[in-house]
Structures are given as structure tokens and as C-alpha cells.
Amino acid sequence: MSAGCAICGRPMAPEYRPFCSKRCANVDLQRWLGGVYAIPAVEDDESDSAPVTENDEP
Numbered sequence: 902m903s904a905g906c907a908i909c910g911r912p913m914a915p916e917y918r919p920f921c922s923k924r925c926a927n928v929d930l931q932r933w934l935g936g937v938y939a940i941p942a943v944e945d946d947e948s949d950s951a952p953v954t955e956n957d958e959p
């Protein structure tokens with residue numbers, strides 16, 4: 902695992918660890934405060950969304 906900004910992956914700045922900048926730190930903060938955005942959180946039930954590409958029939 903390479904150490905980098907938890908948000909964008911750039912080299913992190915000591916001041917803003919584990920982020921590279923205040924901006925990324927804010928992004929992470931907003932996730933906690935404002936809820937998860939841009940991240941499809943919990944989706945365990947996906948049964949009929951898979952494209953049928955296999956033919957299992959003999």
C-alpha cells in the first residue's frame with residue numbers, strides 16, 4: 902500500500918495528513934458531515950442487474 906491522500910491519492914502533506922491539501926480534507930469532512938455522496942453505499946441486493954453473458958446451458 903502506498904501512502905497518499907485518502908481522497909485523490911496524491912502525496913499527502915504533513916499538515917493535512919492523511920490528505921494532500923485542505924481541500925481534500927474538507928471533502929472527507931463533508932462525507933462525514935453531509936452524508937455519503939458520490940458513493941453508492943450499501944447495495945447488497947443486486948440480483949437482476951447482472952448482464953447475462955454466460956451460456957450455462959449444455
Ligand SMILES: [Zn+2]
Nearest residue numbers: 906909921925
Ligand atoms: Zn488529495
